[in-house]
Amino acid sequence: METETRSKKQICFEDLRQKILTEEFQPGSYLDEIEVSEFYGISRPPLREILRQLAGEGYVVLHENRGAQVAPMTHKTLRNFFVAAPMIYAGVTRLAAEHATTAQIVRLKECQWAFRQAIRNGDAAERALGNERFHSIIGEMADNEFLLPSLRRLLIDHTRIGMTFYNPRKTQLAEQRELAADQHDQFIALIEAGDADAAADLAVAHWELSRAQIESFVTPEGMQIPLGRAPGEERRGAS
């Protein structure tokens, strides 16, 4: 029956985590301890414990006597992200294909179902969190406590970057999101088959797709409108 009613403290932790991932709390902004603790109906000491843990995992940065700041994203963030992501994602996915248990694969499938649902509903936050959860489960499958810390750190900013650049209007991006979801199905198939090499390759391909999406924002295509002409200049094209 799972009456396992998570404690207020745990709810607070998970909710803060989600609000940071979905950028409801913007990168670089500061959290007011009193405000937050009252919101979740707990006192400041347990909240401060939560903030420390979030700091340890890279969600926030603690400044002495200045409180907790949502981990900022600097100009270096994207560059460092591009460098680290393919290595970690490929490594983790390879290990996942080697070690995944049946129960974990079931959970991954459930997660993927919810992920597709979120895409259909056009729910940006739910989609971003679903994607994060999908890759977290793959991380659990890898079952390597030394690789997971970096994976978790990557997923934080990958999720936030995804939220920043999410745009439901652009049809091209909608197609890419469908493609990403299809790749998730392939992840499941390859992990279930235990094909480590193919899974690692897919991880790189999945990453390249995400990278392309991000870069299309960072380096947008030039607008197709010609420059105006200086006064007095002759027209040379078709009248």
Add this chain to the structure above:
Amino acid sequence: METETRSKKQICFEDLRQKILTEEFQPGSYLDEIEVSEFYGISRPPLREILRQLAGEGYVVLHENRGAQVAPMTHKTLRNFFVAAPMIYAGVTRLAAEHATTAQIVRLKECQWAFRQAIRNGDAAERALGNERFHSIIGEMADNEFLLPSLRRLLIDHTRIGMTFYNPRKTQLAEQRELAADQHDQFIALIEAGDADAAADLAVAHWELSRAQIESFVTPEGMQIPLGRAPGEERRGAS
């Protein structure tokens, strides 16, 4: 003059960290909040914050209503460590060679000096911490917030494994420690020269040396003493 007297809380954090790294606090053992807080002259709430942070970084594991346990080392730890270490170490070292600043190189040299000092003095704990610090500085040089979490996690158990298997009596190991120190000098030279490829290769070689040391303990050479004989059995060798 640096009167910057670190707060009791910071001292507590760093000291706990060291005691875990040097295995003064054994893997799997539990910490008593009252005992520890009184030892450092602080109250329990700030100590609990520290424990949360240590948990976030992988030094301890928190169990609900059961307190903080020094991160245990299971039979899987060594295996997972072997899998993750070469990738992370090589990647981080490569980036360090590309990004190191002059000031960081100065710090690395100072650290190496202290490291050799510790080896000369036969101080196991100081040597282990010096090695940890050396590789932490290389991590800082890499300047990649996504790779550092895994590096830090690796260094925790690398340091602890080093303490477990440290044995000042075996002369063979003393030679290997000298070799490791020499490799540290090479790290400095290659990073200073900005030779990323060579630095990455050296990282793998350095890792292989460490791995060999560890394996010589895990898979010890058989003792060169023949089995005894069952009663009544004829001798067949030399009289």
Add this chain to the structure above:
DNA sequence: GAAATACATATTGTCTACAATAAAAATCTG
């Protein structure tokens, strides 16, 4: 009027006391 200093206020950091939970001990029952 501008700069510097002192004050006021808001927020973080810490402590003590209390509540809740879990392990251990002791008692009771079959």
Add this chain to the structure above:
DNA sequence: CAGATTTTTATTGTAGACAATATGTATTTC
């Protein structure tokens, strides 16, 4: 005497009150 149950005790979890620090504002002085 073994097992289960209750009571006790020890330890963790939380709350509220107080102390310390930093920022913003007002006042003073040059």
